[in-house]
Amino acid sequence: MVVSNFPNILMDPELFPEPYGFKPERFIVDGKLSLPDTFFPFGISKHRCMGDVLAKCNMFMFITTMLQRFTFLPCPGEPLPSLDHVDGATASAAPFNTLVISRM
Numbered sequence: 001m002v003v004s005n006f007p008n009i010l011m012d013p014e015l016f017p018e019p020y021g022f023k024p025e026r027f028i029v030d031g032k033l034s035l036p037d038t039f040f041p042f043g044i045s046k047h048r049c050m051g052d053v054l055a056k057c058n059m060f061m062f063i064t065t066m067l068q069r070f071t072f073l074p075c076p077g078e079p080l081p082s083l084d085h086v087d088g089a090t091a092s093a094a095p096f097n098t099l100v101i102s103r104m
């Protein structure tokens, strides 16, 4: 079985300068969304993800709901979460603590 190394491609600083920076403007050209050919988090070609639309809808609903209802802050006295990831079938964030405050 061949498994592509998506995290290394998508975090390649030659393709995406400052890959760990939150820079939505990297995907905006002349005020419009513009995704380069090297951006393919859902794969390419025959085996491209079948669940991309469902995944994006779920992530939008989950993240917006969480941000509407809670404020997320660093834990006092603790360093910011590491940018390391845990390898797996899909990469995930390394475990970290956060202070969650209800906004309701």
Ligand code: HEM
Pocket: 004, 006, 041, 042, 043, 044, 046, 047, 048, 049, 050, 051, 052, 054, 055, 056, 090
């Ligand atoms: C953020 C969430 C997701 C990401 C980042 C993701 C990413 C990917 C990637 C990169 C591939 C291609 C793997 C390859 O090249 O061999 C893939 C394939 C696939 N994904 Fe997803 N996926 C996500 C969510 C989902 C969901 C929610 C479903 C189904 C409900 C799904 C179903 C599939 C299937 C069936 C394939 C295999 C397609 C094939 O081999 O023909 N994925 N996904």
